[in-house]
Amino acid sequence: ATLPYDDSNIFARILRGELPCKKVYEDDHALAFHDINPQAPLHILVIPKGAYVSWDDFSERGSDTEIAGFVRAVGQVARDNGLVVPGYRLLANVGPDSHQEVPHLHVHLFAGGPLGPMLT
Ligand code: 5GP
Secondary structure, eight states, X not given: OOOOOOTTSXXXXXXXXXXXXXXXXXXXXXXXXXXXXXXXXXXXXXXXXXXXXXHHXXXXXXXXXXXXXXXXXXXXXXXXXXXXXXXXXXXOOOSXXXXXXXXXXXXXXXXXXXXXXXXX
């Protein structure tokens, strides 16, 4: 089981408008913004608007509508930025072994040029 959701996490504060972000996409179910410490020429984070700690939490408790909306939003961000043909990488860290730092589900989107090999 996942830890309870902590409303004070940094992405919750971004969703509430308490902290700024460089927004690239928003709809009813998702918000996407540039990572503050980019690990690729283009590094975007896509988060669901609901209060979910991780992929595990979301896949268990998220409604079908929220899950569909979030998955479509990730695809839309890639299409909006012309990434489908050159390609991109998606990654979601879950839990301590993965070094998940922010306890609100986020999918990393890496793109903008040839990427390095996947790390483990
Ligand atoms: P994790 O390690 O949890 O998968 O990834 C967390 C990501 O959030 C990191 O890539 C980190 O650079 C990014 N990040 C942390 N704090 C902030 C912030 O305040 N604003 C933005 N835009 N990104 C952040």
